[in-house]
Amino acid sequence: MSEHDSLRLRRSALVEEWSHWVPRLSTGAGSSHASAGALRAEITESWRRSLVSVDPERDSAPASAGGEALDRWTGSPLRGPLTELAGEFRSIAEDAGFVTAITDESGTILWTCGGRTMRRRAERVNFAPGGCWDEQAMGTNALSLALHTGRPSTVFSAEHLVATLHDWVCYCAPVRAPDGRILGVVDISTTWDRSHPLAMTMVRSLVSRIEAELRAGRLPARGPRVRVHCLGTGGAERAGTPLSLRPRQLEILTLLALEPDGFTPGRLREAVYGDRPISTSTFKAEVSHLRHALGGGIANRRYTLTSPVSCDAVDVLRALERGDTTTALRFYRGPLLPFSEAPGIMEWRAHLEVAVREAVLTSTDPEFALRYSERVPYDTEIHQHALRLLNPGDSRRPLVVSRLTTSLPEPPAHP
Structure with missing residues (x-):
């Protein structure tokens, strides 16, 4: 008998046993004899436990x-x-x-x-x-x-x-x-x-x-989690104590937090430096200094975080995935590392800005538009959206009108 035929016969026997015993076990009519035949005892014991909830x-x-x-x-x-x-x-x-x-x-x-x-x-x-x-x-x-x-x-x-x-x-x-x-x-x-x-x-x-x-x-030490703040500002801390990180190191840490599957060395170098002629030793030194500041926590061959790190940008993305715009706006305090020109950061910055903005524009809650408009004073569409959602007698309309007026381009000067 071929291996495939043997497997097919075994499968058929198990399907027959399943069809016979699972309905009985589901109703409490099964007995210890359910472990006979093609079934192993640990399987039927697991069936009994599982059927309570599955x-x-x-x-x-x-x-x-x-x-x-x-x-x-x-x-x-x-x-x-x-x-x-x-x-x-x-x-x-x-x-x-x-x-x-x-x-x-x-x-x-x-x-x-x-x-x-x-x-x-x-x-x-x-x-x-x-x-x-x-x-x-x-x-x-x-x-x-x-x-x-x-x-x-x-x-x-x-x-x-x-x-x-x-x-x-x-x-x-x-x-x-x-x-x-x-x-x-x-x-x-x-x-x-x-x-x-x-x-x-x-x-x-x-x-x-x-x-x-x-x-x-x-095995990572069970120490305090590192927290990265990269929206509207830049910094990191452990247990409330700021970590001394250079801008490049903060960029690397932010990228690793945003991409949990990590980077090959070449891809991370490109995400941080782009086409700039930076030596491999300079790049590796930045990673090494960051690893030292974190007390380890970065894998070697493929750069990825191996110890817990939380990040406000990640919190925004997770909130948006859940449809929780309130939480997303609470964490979104501004653009991702606004002064960074690292290609990877710029790409994630644009992604976050578009995601948050679309969540606001597709919502019918004026509170979202009002809160977000504080971060984007020159976004005319956001101010117009807020104005449409506010009731005519809402006391906040003058503020929105003022923001909208400020965001509009100045008319050309007449000769």
Whole structure:
């Protein structure tokens, strides 16, 4: 019998068991005999736990709150080691037709990679950053089992509780900190017909590499978070104490905060200096000084933050993603590093300005237009928008009329 035929028969047997037992377990009619036949005991035990909160017919994993996964990834101790090994992860995923994922200790996916086809299939079930794959959210799967048992886990086809996952096979193992804590899991997934025992060997190898990085001291210290202020001004602080950063270092820190996936050295140098003839040693010295000021926290081969950093510009973007214009305007105090001419900063500055402005112009709340107009005194369209939204008797209309008049170009002088 061919390997494919063997897998097909195994899948058919599991689908039959699932169809027989899941409806009974859902109604409390199941018994201990549910672990007989093609089913493993740990699978049926997980089914019982999961059915308390999970509908087997749901179509995808629930999502965490907007921006939450990015915040978790930014502060995750796994981010630094993964950044060092990202090329290996991508090679395994794309060459072998897998999608790989990293979660935190709660089962929320923080990072994925894979070929375009597999990534699209994975995204349909929200096997993507922000997807919640713990047992209470998505039932029996390799990620939830590995987190529950603390051991490597494989879940094939209809061993998954949720029917939409029956076309998948997943291999997963927990990642432990040097002190033994589970920090998350590494998962490799593909379609059931591509199941192969070597996949678990790859997972174990990747986990071993990550844990070796953590033991080598790359686990970030649990110190105070660095806060970057880059809207309308420029500066950074740790626990309320200002950090002494040169303008270039602040530009680099801002770019790293805005792009959590990081930069290759060449791309970061271009984003900071553009076409200016700056030596590699000068650029590396700026990164080195910044790393020293942060107490580490920047990966070597691919420049990315490996310790928690918060940033007002990132707060604005996350708020806009949630549709929270009130919060976005509270953080938006002006253009991004207004005196910087670094190409990467100028690009992000324009992006932020357009995003905030459009949020204001598409809102029917006059408060947004009034608050934003304080930051853009010469934006005629914003003042006109505010005037349209204010009631005729509103006491703030004279102020808006004054701002509008000031923003209008002066008429040409008559000869």
